[in-house]
Amino acid sequence: MSGSPEDYGRHRRIVKTDEFSSVFRLRPVYRTENFVLYARPNSLGHARLGIVVAKRLAPRAVTRNLVKRIARDIFRKSGLLAADCIVRLNRPLAPKRKSAASSHGLRQTLGAELNRLLLSQRAHTR
Secondary structure (H helix, E strand, C coil): CCCCCCCCCHHHECCCHHHHHHHHCCCCCEECCCEEEEEEECCCCCCEEEEECCCCCCCCHHHHHHHHHHHHHHHHHHCCCCEEEEEEECCCCCCCCCCHHHHHHHHHHHHHHHHHHHHHHHHHHC
């Protein structure tokens, strides 16, 4: 059931409300300009990820999906140990109308920020 560290199957996701609640009860571990990371150790032997992107902070579905896609990709590559991690967007992103060039810049900015966030958690758990 555990698969390779680079998969993102259901066993690597936090999906149930009570699982989210148990991690949210803890204080945020790390903050960046746009994100907050909540984390707690688990006994599963592998890391799990939950992503929260509120509609009021990213009104366009395209933007919400982009954030989730980037977070999942970085999570797969991060090699985190046994921990439950929730990444939450905590401030509004870009205005609604953006050009393709600025969308690429947003992707790079968010990717770098999420990478820092998850790598800081990796260093903290070792």
